[in-house]
Amino acid sequence: MRFDLLGPFNVVHDGRPVVLRGATQRAVLAYLLLRHNEVIATSTLLQAIWADEIPATARKMVQNAVSGLRATLAQRTGAEQAMLLTHAPGYLLRVDSDQVDVSRFRRLAAEGRTAQAGGDVDQAVSAYRDALALWRGPVLADLTETGVVWPELVALEDQRIAVHEDLFGLELDRGHHHEVLTDLRGMAEANPNRERLNAQLMTALYRCGRHVDALEVYRATRASLAEGLGLEPGKELRELERAILQHDETLLTRRPDPAPRPAPEPAAEPAPVAEPLPFTPAPVIALPRSEPVESERKPVVAIGVALAATPDDDPEEAVAVQARLRTVVEEEALAAGAHLPGESGPVVLALFGLPRTDDDDAVHATRTALRIHDRLVTAGIATQIGVDSGDVLVEFTAAGPGQVAGPVLDRCVRSALRAPEGRIRVSDAVREASEPAVVHEASEDSPGWWHAVSVRQHPVAEPADPGGFVGRDHDLDLLNHLLGFVERGGRPHRVTVLGEPGIGKTRLLAEFAETLSEQPRIRVLDAGADVAEAFAVVPGLLPQTASRLRTEGGDSALRAAAGELTAYGPLVVLADDLHRADVETRDAVDRLGEACAGLPVLIVASARPGLLEAEHGERCGTTVSLAPLSDDAVGKLLDKLLPGTARLIRGRQELIGRIGGNPRFAHAYAQEVHGRTTPFPGLGQAMTPPLVRRTLAAQLDNLPATEKSLLKAASLAGDAFTAEDVAAVCGRDTAEIEGTLSRLASLSVLRREDDDAGYTFRRATLRELVYQRIPRATRTALLRRPVPRRVEALA
Template structure:
C-alpha cells in the first residue's frame, strides 16, 4: 500500500486507487499520515477537522472515521491504526509515504550541493520536486482551516526548489529556469532568495531591466507588508547587476566524463572579490585644533606653520601607533585602537597629545588645542583587506569637539573615561563636564601597587621547569623552553615565581628578565614585584634594544649558569628568530636556559629540540583561592583564567540581577588577541560567534557568505591556534568571553542580517535541529529598537517559523526539540493576540507530555 500526500490524497494498492469515502475520513487519514508513527490526540484531530468551532458530536464523528479507516487498512499487513491514549497512532513503514521519498531525495541533493556537485544535486532535487502533484493534501484543505503542518511542507518544497535552481544556474540552465521561477515568484513575492535567483536568471538571459524590476517588486512587498528592507545580499546583487559585474556571467561548463576537453587559452588570474566590512571598536582619539594667530596674513607663513603642525602630528602618531585622519578644516584626528588595538590605547593617546604639545610649543604662529576622548567608534572599510578604514563615526568624536571648545590654548583635555583607562601614570586636574580633565604632568604618579594574589596551582609546570634547568646544568648546553598560554592565564606569574625559587635555592645560577613590548622593542625590566632582575640584560651593552641582544646571553652563561626569561615574544616574531639563531651560535658548553613566553595563536613553530609548556586553565577551586568568592555564573565566563577572575572581583556588577559587564582590561586583552589574527580568520571567527552553540563550517559559510571549503580551512587554523575547539556539531570557543568580544565587534545591522542568514540556513537542516532557530529569532528581535515598527513583524515571523519548526520536529518524533521551538515562539509572542498564545501554550504542553514532562505552562 502506498500513501501519496504531495497533491490530492491517494492510497494506492496493486496500482489501483483505494476508495476512502467522505471528506472526514480523508482528512483524518491525511492528518494521521502527517504524524505517522506518533500519537495524535483526539483533540488535535477535532481541531484539524473543524477548527475552533467543532460540532457537539465531533468526537463521535472522529471515532466513526477511525473505524471506517481501519476497515480500509485491515487488508494491509504492514499498516495498523491503533488506539493509544489520548488518541490514535497510525503505524507503517515511512517508505510507504511519498513525503519520506521527497525528504530522502532532498537530503541527497543537498549533500551534493554542499560539495558543489551541481549535476548530481540538480538531478536529485528535480526528482524530489517531481513527486509533487500540486499543493499537499489539496483535496482536503480546500474545505478545512489551514494546517500548520502543510505550511511547513510548502516551505520545504520552496526551499528545495531554490536549491535546485541555484544548482541549475551553476550549470548554465538559466533560460530553462526563467519561466518556472517567474511563476513561483509571482505567488511568493516576499521570498528574497527566490527573488535573487530570478534576478540572476533574467540578467543572464539579457533581461537586465526585468531583473531590476524583480528586485523592486520584492522590495515593495517587504516594505509595505512587513516594514523590512531586503537583506544586504539582495541589495548587493542589485548593485552588481547595475555595474554589469563579470562575476555574474555563466560559469564555464564542466566536461562530461569520457569526452575530450578542447584546448583553451589560459584564463586570466581571477581577482578576489571586494568584501566591504564594518566593525565596532573601542578607540581613543586625539583631536588637534590648529588656528593661526590674529595678524598672521602672510599666506606662505600660514602654509609653513600648518605644514609643520601636520608633520609633527604625523610623526607622533606614527611613534605611538595611531591613525591620522584629516585635515578637516583646522582639525586633525589621531585614532588609537583602529585598525588594531594595542591594549593601552588611552595611555598612548594621552602620550601622543603631550608629545605634540611639547614639540609645537607656545612660540608658534598657530595656537594649538588638544582633546582626548575614549569610546566606541564604527570603522567602515571598503574592503576587508584595506589597511585602514574609509570612515570613522561615533559619539566620541563629538565629545572631543565639545572639550576643544573649552580647552585652554596649548593644553590637553581628556574625558573621564580616558583618565580612568590611562591610569595613574599622568597628573590630572579636574574640570567641569564640558571641558573634561586637564593633563598637568606626564611624569608617573607614585601609586601603591595592589597586593599580590596568592600563587596557586602550576605544580607540574614548576617541576618541569626545574627538570629542564637541572638538565641544562648537568649537560652544560643551551636549551629553549616556550611557555604558551592565553592572555591572563599566568605565564608571567609562573616564570616570575620560578625565577624567585631559583635565586633562593640555586644561588649559583643567575636569573635575568627581559620583555618584548608591543612596540616590538626588546627591553630589560624587573618582571614581578619582590622579584627584581639580577643584573639585567643591560649588562650586555647598548645593543639591548636591537637584534644583537640575544647573542650576549652566551657571554654571560660562559662564566655563570644563566636563566634568561624573555616575555611576550608574540609581539615580534623577529625576536624569536634571533633567539633561535643565537642558541645555535652559543658556545657548546654554555649552561643557558632561555624561557620564552608567548600566546597560542603565535604562528612560529618551535624547533624539535626545544621544549614547550602549555598552561591549562585553573580549576574552579583554585580560581576562588586567587580572587575570593565569585558568583557561580561567572566561573564559566572566567574559564579558569586567574587574571580574568581578579578583574571581575574588582569590577562587580552594579546590581546582583544585572549580567556582569566585561571589565575594560579583559576586553582590551581579548581585542588584542583578535587583532593579531589575519582578517579572514577574524571575519570567520565573528561568524562563528553568531551561533549560540557549536558552529559548523556550513553554518559559518552561510552567515559570512564565503565558500564552505574556505571556511573549513579557516576554522581549522583557529582550532590549531587554540581559539576554537572541536566539539559535537562543530567548533566552540575555548574562551566564552572571546566569543562575546568578537560578537560585540559586529555592527548591529550586520548582526541582524547574519542571524537572518543563520535562520535561513537552519530551516534547511533536518527537523530535529529546528530548536537552533530560537536563538537567532530572539536575537533579531532583541537587536531591533523597541520603537521600530518592524519589531511586530519580526515577532510574527518568529512565531510562524518556530511553530512550523516545532511541527516538523514533532512529525519525526523529536518532541523535546518541538517543545523548545513552541516555547521559543511563546516567549517571542508577548504582544500576540490571546488565541495565538493559547494555541502555543497548548502545543508546548502537548510536546512536553510526549516526552514525559508535566511542567505547567502559565
C-alpha cells in the same frame, strides 16, 4: 585600454571595442577587474562564476579563458609581459587603476569627501558629479542578466547611493532643494529603506512648501522598514518627523553659497558652531580606497589636535603654522603605529586600533598626545588636544582600512576644540585604560573629564596577586625540568612561553624566579629592554667584563659575562613580554643562545602567540602554550579573591564562564563583584570590565582573517553550533568550516562540547563582542538566509 564595468561590460582599445570570446572569458575578466591588482584564488573564481554547482571541467574552462585573455591583452597592450599573471593560489590581473572606471569612480568619490571635509563645497560637488557621471546603468548589467550575483556588485551599488546622498546633502546645504528634488525623489523611491535618502527627500519637500508630502514620505519609509525588516525608523528620522510637525525653523536654515577666495581669511573670533539638523549623519572620513572587502564595527582611541590660536590674524602665517602642526602629528602618530584618516575641519585626527586593536591602545594614544604636545610647545605652537575612545564603522579594503565613520570622531573633534589651551583633554574611559602609564589630573571645568599631564617614569605595576599561584604547577615543573636538562647537558636552551594577555605568563616567570632564589648556585637575570646592560649590572661580575659589555657589546662580550656567571652553576635569563620589545632587544635575545654555546644557560621568554607567527618559530626553541585555567582552578582563585562569597553562589558558575580560565579576567571581575550587596546578576546584566573588553578585542584582531570571519558567522548561529549551522549563515564549505572550528577549539577560543552539540564560545563575553563587531545591516542580511531553527530563533 579602458575597462568599463559601471553599466554593460565593455573593453575598449584605441576607441574600438575589444571582442571577448565566450561567457566564461567575460565573467573571468570582469571578476578579476573588480579585484584588480589583487591575487584571486582559483577556488574563489570558480565559486563566483558557478555559484550553484561547479562543473567538473570548471578549472579547465577557467584556464582556457585565462589563456585567451592573456593573448587578447598582450596583443592590444604591446607589453612584453602579459597583464594577467599566474600567482599562487590563483591569478593576478595587473592593471593601472585609471584604466578601470570602478577605480576612477572610487577615486573621485574620495576626492569629493576630502574636499567636503576641507570645506571646499564646489570642489566636492564637482567631484561627486564626475564620479556619478561614469555610471551608464547597473554595474555589469549584461552579466547580471545571465544570473551573476556577486557581493562586489552590491557593494558598488551601495557606494553609488552613498555618493548620491553626499551630493544631495551638499546641495540641500546650499539651498538647491528645488534643483535636486526630482533626482532625490527617484533615488528615494528606488531605495525605500535608506533612511538618510528619505530624510533628505523629506527636508527638500518641506523646504519646497510641501509639508504633507514630506510627512507622507516618513509614513511610507516607516511601513517599508516594518514590513521588510521588522524595524522602526531610527532616532534621526523620528526627530525629523517631529520637527516637521512642529514647523521647526531650523529645517529652513541653510549654509550660504561660499564666495570664491584666493586664501582663507580668519575671523576675528571663532564663529559659533551651529547645531546640526536632526538627520545629519555622523562624521565620515574617507581614506584612499581600493577594493572593498567588508565593513566592521571596531573600538578605537582617537586623538584630535587643533591650533589654540591663529597668530596675528595673518592667513599665510596661519597656513604655515597649521602645516607644521600637521607634520608633527603625522610623524608622531605614524611612528606609534596610528592611522591618519585626515583632517576634520581645523582638527587633525589620528586613530589607534586600526587595523588591529591592541589592549593598550589608550596608553599608546595618550603617550603620543603628550609627545605631540611637547614638540609643538618647543616649536612655539599653542595647541588644544582631545583624546577619546569609542566604536567606529570601518570599511576594510585589500589595502587596509578605508572609510571610517562614527560619533567618536565628532566627539574627539569637539573635545579638542573645547580643551583649554596647552592641555590634553582625556575622556574618563581613556584615563582608566591609560592610568598605569600616564599621570592625569581631574578637569576643574568639565566634570568627568581629565587632563593628561605626563608619562609615568615607572609604570604602575599590577597589584600584588592575593589569589596566589593557581593552576600552573605543571608548567612550573616543565621549566624546572628544562633547567635540569641545561645543567646536565652543559649547553644553552631557549624556551618561549606563549599565551593570550592575562593568562599568567608574567606570573609564571616570576614564580619560577622565586623558586630559584633559594639556590645560590643558580643565577637569575632579568633581561629587560637592554640585554647587555642587564648582564653588566649583575653583582659579582668582574669590572673589566662589565666595562666591555657597556663599551663594546657584541656576542663575545656576552659570552665572557655568561662564562663568569656560570662558573658554579647554570644561568637563567628571563625576557618577559618579548612581543612588546623593540627589534634590537628581540635580536639580542635571539642571539644569546649562539653567544653562550657550550654554557649551561636557560633562556625563558614570554610572548603572545603572534610572535611565534612573526618569527616562524625559528628561534623560539621549545614553546610552552599556557592553556586557560580549568573551571576548578578559577573557582579556587575566586575563593581567594572573594573570601566569603556565599552570597554569590547564584551567579558563581556564570561568572566562571565569563572569566574563561584567564587569571587577569578573574581579578577584573572580582573588582566588579567586590562590595556588591546583591548576588551576581544574570547573563546579559553583568557589566563586562573594560580591561576584559580591551583584551578580548585584541585577541580577536590577532586571529587570521578567515578565522575571525568564521567567528562572526558562529556568533549568529546560537549558543551551541555545528559546522552545518555556521555554513547556513555564511554559505561556505562545511568541511572547511569544520577544520577552522577545530583549530579555534585548539586555541581555546571555542570549546568542543562532549554531547555532539558541536561548539560553543569559551567565553560568552567574546561571543557578545564578536556579534557587536558585525554591522547591523550585515547581521540582518545573514540572518535572513534560510537557516536552521536555532538561527531563526536568534533572528
